[in-house]
Amino acid sequence: xxxxxxxKLLLLTLCNLLPFSGGRVFASPPNTAMGSxxxxxxxxxxxxxxxxADEQSASASELGIDAQLLQKMAADKTLKAFWQRGLRWLNKxxxxxxxxxxxxxxxxxxxWMAEQAKPNLLPGAFFQQIRYEAVTFYxxxxxxxxDSGLQHPPQPIGYPELAKKSLTTTEVLLND
Amino acid sequence: MTDYDAxxxxxxxxxxxxxxxxxxxxxxxxxxxxxxxxxxxxDYPLNQEDWETQxxxxxxxxxxxxxxxxxxxxxxxxxxxxxxxxxxxNYVLGEHRTPSGKGYHHVRGVxxxxxxxxxxxxxxxxxxxxxxxxxxxxxxxxxxxxxxEPFYTKAxxxxxxxxxxxxxxRPRNGNSLLPPHPFSATSRLLKKGANKLGLHWLPxxxxxxxxxxxxxxxxxxxxxxxxxxxxxxxxxxxxxxxRKAEQTGLLEIRTECQVQRLESDQNNRITAVxxxxxxxxxxxxxxxxxxxxxxxxxxxRLLLNSASRASPQGLANDSGMVGKNFMETxxxxxxxxxxxxxxxxxxxxxxxxxxxxxxxxxxxxxxxxCRFSSSTAEVDLVGPVSYAQRxxxxxxxxxxxxxxxxxxxxxxxxxxxxxxxxxxxxIDLDLEKKDQWGNPLARIHSFLPEMELNRLDxxxxxxxxxxxxxxxxxxxxxxxSYDLFSSTHIFGTCRMGDAPETSVVNAYGQSHRWKxxxxxxxxxxxxxxxxxxxxxxxxxxxxxxxxxxxxNKSKF
Numbered sequence: 122x123x124x125x126x127x128x129k130l131l132l133l134t135l136c137n138l139l140p141f142s143g144g145r146v147f148a149s150p151p152n153t154a155m156g157s158x159x160x161x162x163x164x165x166x167x168x169x170x171x172x173x174a175d176e177q178s179a180s181a182s183e184l185g186i187d188a189q190l191l192q193k194m195a196a197d198k199t200l201k202a203f204w205q206r207g208l209r210w211l212n213k214x215x216x217x218x219x220x221x222x223x224x225x226x227x228x229x230x231x232x233w234m235a236e237q238a239k240p241n242l243l244p245g246a247f248f249q250q251i252r253y254e255a256v257t258f259y260x261x262x263x264x265x266x267x268d269s270g271l272q273h274p275p276q277p278i279g280y281p282e283l284a285k286k287s288l289t290t291t292e293v294l295l296n297d
Numbered sequence: 298m299t300d301y302d303a304x305x306x307x308x309x310x311x312x313x314x315x316x317x318x319x320x321x322x323x324x325x326x327x328x329x330x331x332x333x334x335x336x337x338x339x340d341y342p343l344n345q346e347d348w349e350t351q352x353x354x355x356x357x358x359x360x361x362x363x364x365x366x367x368x369x370x371x372x373x374x375x376x377x378x379x380x381x382x383x384x385x386x387n388y389v390l391g392e393h394r395t396p397s398g399k400g401y402h403h404v405r406g407v408x409x410x411x412x413x414x415x416x417x418x419x420x421x422x423x424x425x426x427x428x429x430x431x432x433x434x435x436x437x438x439x440x441x442x443x444x445x446e447p448f449y450t451k452a453x454x455x456x457x458x459x460x461x462x463x464x465x466x467r468p469r470n471g472n473s474l475l476p477p478h479p480f481s482a483t484s485r486l487l488k489k490g491a492n493k494l495g496l497h498w499l500p501x502x503x504x505x506x507x508x509x510x511x512x513x514x515x516x517x518x519x520x521x522x523x524x525x526x527x528x529x530x531x532x533x534x535x536x537x538x539x540r541k542a543e544q545t546g547l548l549e550i551r552t553e554c555q556v557q558r559l560e561s562d563q564n565n566r567i568t569a570v571x572x573x574x575x576x577x578x579x580x581x582x583x584x585x586x587x588x589x590x591x592x593x594x595x596x597x598r599l600l601l602n603s604a605s606r607a608s609p610q611g612l613a614n615d616s617g618m619v620g621k622n623f624m625e626t627x628x629x630x631x632x633x634x635x636x637x638x639x640x641x642x643x644x645x646x647x648x649x650x651x652x653x654x655x656x657x658x659x660x661x662x663x664x665x666x667c668r669f670s671s672s673t674a675e676v677d678l679v680g681p682v683s684y685a686q687r688x689x690x691x692x693x694x695x696x697x698x699x700x701x702x703x704x705x706x707x708x709x710x711x712x713x714x715x716x717x718x719x720x721x722x723x724i725d726l727d728l729e730k731k732d733q734w735g736n737p738l739a740r741i742h743s744f745l746p747e748m749e750l751n752r753l754d755x756x757x758x759x760x761x762x763x764x765x766x767x768x769x770x771x772x773x774x775x776x777x778s779y780d781l782f783s784s785t786h787i788f789g790t791c792r793m794g795d796a797p798e799t800s801v802v803n804a805y806g807q808s809h810r811w812k813x814x815x816x817x818x819x820x821x822x823x824x825x826x827x828x829x830x831x832x833x834x835x836x837x838x839x840x841x842x843x844x845x846x847x848x849n850k851s852k853f
Contacts (some may be wrong), residue, residue, distance in 0.1 A: 143680065260349075261682050266681050270701060274344050
């Protein structure tokens with residue numbers, strides 16, 4: 122099982138000093154192809170950290186969110202290239218395999234990406250993009266929106282009980 | 298049906314109303330629409346699992362093309378007017394104001410932008426129609442409120458408007474209204490805040506049925522008017538005016554037809570409308586009456602693209618006013634987290650409104666008023682996806698816990714204000730960008746002068762003040778016109794007036810020169826009003842125009 126050291130996190134902080142766009146990102150691995158199974162495994166592990174299972178609801182991968190993200194990657198070459206760079210970066214920081222990293226180390230690495238990485242550099246931008254897409258897919262599933270407290274889509278039921286909460290007599294009289 | 302009494306260009310609020318009124322007079326009408334038809338039951342999938350990720354549907358040709366001229370530089374002194382959200386930070390990272398998405402949010406189709414509108418059915422404030430003579434800004438309307446009043450009443454009856462009789466600045470004769478809708482939890486809280494400040498929070502006038510009416514169902518408060526109404530209770534033009542016009546058998550609608558130009562003769566008449574259908578075939582159609590109702594961007598574009606030897610500056614542009622006086626939607630929204638779980642995703646969008654600052658002299662230091670209304674649905678905070686994207690930060694177990702705890706706790710107050718015309722805001726032709734038939738696109742020039750920014754500043758501060766008085770926890774998102782051009786209501790580019798030297802059409806929407814050409818959309822508005830939504834006024838003006846046409850039909 123891989124691990125992530127405090128020294129590595131310090132190096133990650135230094136990453137923020139270098140530009141992402143148009144430049145080579147510190148600690149970024151060479152731009153080699155990433156196997157589809159590596160891509161899928163790393164992405165699944167990452168989104169399951171962003172949206173893990175708990176006592177009330179399923180994890181992202183249990184709802185097929187990783188598969189939807191892979192579909193989105195397959196349909197967009199630019200997106201695919203960027204996300205693959207992000208996934209390679211994750212694996213590199215993890216000593217080879219993010220999915221094999223111990224849970225506390227995964228948490229530490231993602232916390233750094235979320236809170237300290239600059240959003241215009243690879244680690245921060247990758248985190249923000251995957252989070253945005255993952256929550257979009259997750260909370261547009263029935264299990265996802267039910268977990269947030271929504272009971273049904275807006276139609277065909279709506280909320281007709283609100284019609285019974287008519288304005289008070291005082292409110293109507295004041296206005297009429 | 299080939300022998301038409303009238304050709305109408307555009308099937309939105311103005312064109313749809315004209316189609317109704319003219320067919321009621323027994324006239325045979327051809328309605329040319331650039332966009333498609335939408336089917337409420339098929340096209341608005343609010344019953345599906347992923348409903349929230351589907352905004353109002355786009356179909357081929359349902360969006361117009363236009364371009365933007367560069368916009369003004371942002372200034373540090375207005376940094377408190379930046380658009381931002383808790384999750385995403387500032388929305389505009391560059392140095393200049395920029396369009397928000399497509400910038401001009403509209404729909405081309407049978408029903409036009411009423412298909413996706415919220416459905417506020419506002420009468421114009423009678424005090425906002427003489428901005429030039431009273432305050433030296435903008436222009437006076439050539440008609441006053443009492444002239445328009447009976448046409449407002451007629452439009453309200455046709456649509457089915459729910460609301461209250463006594464709205465400041467808008468006296469009415471008789472009652473054409475359905476009972477007002479109940480306040481949602483959002484509006485009850487905003488009412489509490491407004492009342493604490495001594496302001497009045499009233500039921501809004503809404504083109505949404507509070508009870509079954511005219512064969513249509515009543516609203517069931519799903520809060521998603523802006524995604525299209527599958528029940529048909531929202532008073533969009535397709536289920537009201539156009540439905541009734543089609544029932545006469547006198548209306549023919551041709552969709553996905555792109556009007557290229559209007560042709561004219563030596564006798565100051567429009568002789569033909571040239572258009573291309575969806576199979577790319579060219580057509581030439583004529584009628585005694587031509588009504589142009591394509592909106593405040595496409596109407597001036599078509600007139601400018603119809604320049605000829607007889608009208609080298611563009612048709613109906615002898616005054617040089619076509620495209621000038623562009624007025625946009627000056628708006629602000631502040632969203633905040635509240636303490637109690639109030640299910641703010643339920644209800645009717647914009648169900649409550651405050652008109653206290655709607656009079657044109659009611660905001661200190663500026664001319665032109667504004668209104669405040671509940672706008673949780675208009676900023677699309679009605680589902681968990683938008684919460685997770687924009688409002689609730691974080692990841693992991695904490696994100697899930699926060700989503701459970703906070704979903705349904707965000708309320709939004711919005712403000713829309715007067716947009717005064719200025720010399721830097723106008724529509725012209727973009728000679729470098731053309732549509733597939735080679736016609737130049739309309740180009741939007743938008744500039745917010747000092748008075749607009751001061752009005753916007755007042756709107757933003759008052760939104761925060763009302764929320765604070767309502768007892769919110771924290772502000773989580775703000776969104777406004779300072780750094781983002783985001784317009785649904787646009788006006789003024791073919792101004793109406795009595796003087797041919799300073800206006801495009803007269804008080805009946807008739808071109809000063811081309812006597813069988815009428816314009817029936819918000820391009821004719823001399824001023825924008827203090828935040829009123831324009832559809833009901835467009836419809837009332839169109840009814841008045843058609844009433845005048847009926848009286849004077851022997852002249853056509």
